[in-house]
Amino acid sequence: MVDAPGRLLVVDDNKVNRLLLSRSVEMLGHTVTLAENGRIALDRLAEGGFDLVLLDIEMPEIDGFEVLAAIKSDPELRDLPVIVTSSVEGLDNIVRCIELGAEDYLPKPVNKVLLKARLTSCLEKKRLRDEQRTLLGRFATQEVARDLRETGFSIGGRRIEASVLFCDIRDFTALSEDQRPEDTIELLNSYYALMFDAISSHGGIVNLMIGDGLMALFGAPKPLENAALSAVVAAREMLDMMAAFNADQQMRAAPQIRIGIGIASGEVVAGYAGTQERASYTCIGMTVNRAARLESHTKTVGCSMLVDEGTYLAVAEPSAGTRLAGVAFKGFSEPLDIYRLA
Amino acid sequence: MSAPPVDTAVLTDLQDSMGANFAAELVATFLQEAPGMIADLRAAAAEGAADDLRRAAHSIKSNAAIFGAEPLADIAREIEIEGLRDGALARLEAEYARAAEALKDAADG
Numbered sequence: 070m071v072d073a074p075g076r077l078l079v080v081d082d083n084k085v086n087r088l089l090l091s092r093s094v095e096m097l098g099h100t101v102t103l104a105e106n107g108r109i110a111l112d113r114l115a116e117g118g119f120d121l122v123l124l125d126i127e128m129p130e131i132d133g134f135e136v137l138a139a140i141k142s143d144p145e146l147r148d149l150p151v152i153v154t155s156s157v158e159g160l161d162n163i164v165r166c167i168e169l170g171a172e173d174y175l176p177k178p179v180n181k182v183l184l185k186a187r188l189t190s191c192l193e194k195k196r197l198r199d200e201q202r203t204l205l206g207r208f209a210t211q212e213v214a215r216d217l218r219e220t221g222f223s224i225g226g227r228r229i230e231a232s233v234l235f236c237d238i239r240d241f242t243a244l245s246e247d248q249r250p251e252d253t254i255e256l257l258n259s260y261y262a263l264m265f266d267a268i269s270s271h272g273g274i275v276n277l278m279i280g281d282g283l284m285a286l287f288g289a290p291k292p293l294e295n296a297a298l299s300a301v302v303a304a305r306e307m308l309d310m311m312a313a314f315n316a317d318q319q320m321r322a323a324p325q326i327r328i329g330i331g332i333a334s335g336e337v338v339a340g341y342a343g344t345q346e347r348a349s350y351t352c353i354g355m356t357v358n359r360a361a362r363l364e365s366h367t368k369t370v371g372c373s374m375l376v377d378e379g380t381y382l383a384v385a386e387p388s389a390g391t392r393l394a395g396v397a398f399k400g401f402s403e404p405l406d407i408y409r410l411a
Numbered sequence: 412m413s414a415p416p417v418d419t420a421v422l423t424d425l426q427d428s429m430g431a432n433f434a435a436e437l438v439a440t441f442l443q444e445a446p447g448m449i450a451d452l453r454a455a456a457a458e459g460a461a462d463d464l465r466r467a468a469h470s471i472k473s474n475a476a477i478f479g480a481e482p483l484a485d486i487a488r489e490i491e492i493e494g495l496r497d498g499a500l501a502r503l504e505a506e507y508a509r510a511a512e513a514l515k516d517a518a519d520g
Contacts, residue, residue, distance in 0.1 A: 085441045085474045092433055127469045156473040158492055178477045181428055 074098045075120035075192045080110040080136065081154075082128040090123060090154065090179065097185055107131025111139055114146055120195050121188065124171070126155040126162065134169060141170040144215070148198050150191040154179055213274060213350040216290040226340030226352070231289045232300040232332055232380060233357050234273065235364035236264060236307065237282035239327040248324065257281065260326055263310040271303035276350055284360075286352055289339040297334040297376075297383035301410065304330045304374050308411055329372075330411075331363025334379040355401075362398040363407060374411035381408040414482050416509035421479025422517055438514050441474055445507060448474075452503070456495055465491050471503070480510040 077099050081087045084105075091101040102119070104110035108131050114122070122140070126133035133153060140146045153166040156177040163174050172194075173187050202214070238244070238260065245253040261278065268275055268285045272293045277284035287303070288296030307330065315325040339352035356379075363375040370393070381390060395404040426434040448471050455463035472487035486503045489496075 083470045083474065084444050085437060085477065088437055088440060089429070089477060092429060096429075127466050129466065156469070156476065158469075158488070177473045 073192060073196060074100065075188070075195070076100050076102070076118060077188075078102050078104060078110065078113055078119045078122045080104045080107065080122065080128075080133070081125040082106050083125070086125065086177065093179065093181055093184060094123070094188070097188060099188065107133065107136045110136050114140065114149075117145075119149060121191055122149060122151045123154050124151050126153060126157045126166070134165065137166065137169045137171060148195070148202075150195050152187055152191060213276070213290060216350070226338040226342065228336055229289050229292075229339055230296065230335065231337045231339065231352065231356070232287040232296040232334040233337065233352065233360040234268070234285040234287065234300050234304060235282065235331045235360045236285070236304075236328055237364060239329060239368065241281040244324055244326070256324065256326070259314065260311075263314060264307055267306040267310055268303050271299045271306070273299060273303055274350075276352070284357075286337075286339065289337065289352060290350065295383060297332070297380040300332045300334070301374075301376065301380065301384050304332060305411070308373055327373075329364055329367035330374045331360045331365070331367060331376070332374070332380045333357070333359035333363060333377040334383060335359075335377075358400055359398070359405070362400070366396065366398070366407070370409060372409050372411065374409070376408050376410055378406050378408070381410075415513070416480060416482060416506065417513040417517065418479035418481055419517065422514075425478065435518050438478065438518050441478065442511055442514065445471065445474070445511070449504060449507060452490070453500065456500060461494065464494065471507075475510065478510075478514060480506075480514070482506050483510045 077094055079087060079091050079094065079101050081090060082105055087103055087105065091103055094101050102113055104113050107128050110122075110124070111131070113119075124133045124136060133155065137151055137153070140149060140151060147170075150172040151170070152173045152175055153163075153171045154175045154177055155162075157163070166174055172191050175183060175187060244256075248256075260281070261283070264283060265275055271287070272291065273285045273287040274290075275283050275285045285300075285303070287293055287300040293299050307328065311326060311328055318325050333356045335354075335356040337352040337354040337356045340350070341348045342351050342353075343349055359377050363377060367373060367375050375393075376384075376390070390408040390410045393407050393409060396407050397404045422434070425437070429437070448467055452464060452467040452471070455461075455467055468487045468490035472484050472491055475481070475484035475487060483503070483506045486499060486506055490499050490503065
């Protein structure tokens with residue numbers, strides 16, 4: 070038996086080899102799915118859920134080299150370990166497998182001790198990679214995690230058109246002073262859960278959380294058809310969710326939360342900033358500053374959502390907002406026309 | 412052809428590590444499948460299909476090695492690498508007949 074059984078796909082066009090290999094693997098405590106050629110293998114892999122592939126090379130139609138190449142060029146499958154099991158002649162063929170990204174090569178007939186050692190080591194590596202992936206997803210948002218997986222990590226940014234949303238809680242300090250710290254954290258967690266849901270369901274990513282404030286990006290790293298509209302729709306949903314949340318809080322005589330949202334659209338520089346040791350996906354530029362100022366200005370105006378002209382024009386519903394002309398903001402030489410949407 | 416058609420040590424090892432029942436089932440599967448593989452080989456030779464010839468020889472080679480049928484595996488390997496020479500097809504068929512006989516005996520015994 071093994072510590073951590075895996076789900077394996079055994080690919081071999083030869084029946085005797087298939088039987089022997091699957092039996093050997095099952096005796097080690099793993100579960101096996103069989104594929105008798107390359108095409109079936111790719112179909113099974115598309116269904117997902119495998120931890121490792123044992124792959125034969127000599128097969129009609131789609132051979133092992135092609136299956137290997139297909140696995141390694143698919144972002145969803147790229148990390149899946151592949152062990153080539155073959156009695157293919159010639160060192161150059163083995164080298165080719167390794168170059169194509171095979172984890173290892175086991176000559177046939179497969180030595181059972183070697184098989185056990187290779188499977189254990191590969192499955193352990195796979196488990197660590199999956200753990201990393203989960204952690205990355207927890208700290209970096211799905212889109213950034215995918216971006217990292219696909220394009221790798223490099224410090225530096227690029228110019229893109231995006232919408233930036235800032236949101237924070239009104240008088241959060243006063244609110245937290247009246248409660249136990251545990252209750253404050255719980256309140257914050259509920260707030261973040263709702264905000265994340267609204268933002269990500271409209272294609273945005275939360276890339277910054279500070280205390281009770283957050284910054285979200287729409288249109289980066291994944292392009293959106295109309296980033297400004299997505300941001301505004303998400304903001305409306307955030308406000309709706311807070312209204313529902315507050316109604317619930319009121320029934321339980323618990324404190325309510327008021328939020329303010331600022332949205333600006335335009336050019337930003339987005340990318341990974343920091344050092345090789347510690348970095349985050351972020352974006353900077355005047356658009357970001359504008360969004361921050363707008364959010365802050367909601368307190369002055371006493372409203373819930375302010376957007377800049379770029380956002381307002383992209384949303385294209387002129388009747389829905391109130392124009393506030395010529396508002397002066399710190400750090401901006403010219404006064405700005407802004408719009409109150411809620 | 413002085414070498415025994417099947418190295419019984421390899422076969423015994425297979426029985427010990429995989430269980431006698433499974434080993435017998437595997438031998439039976441090979442005896443079922445092998446005539447088809449040899450037919451593929453013959454067809455590929457007749458059509459001059461080099462890739463198919465190499466693949467069929469490769470399958471026979473890898474299966475023969477599982478059961479310790481080394482002389483059969485050697486001829487199959489020769490065909491896989493060098494193609495058909497010196498009556499290789501006839502030699503392979505004769506050697507398969509010997510190996511099949513020995514495997515049946517071992518399974519019955």
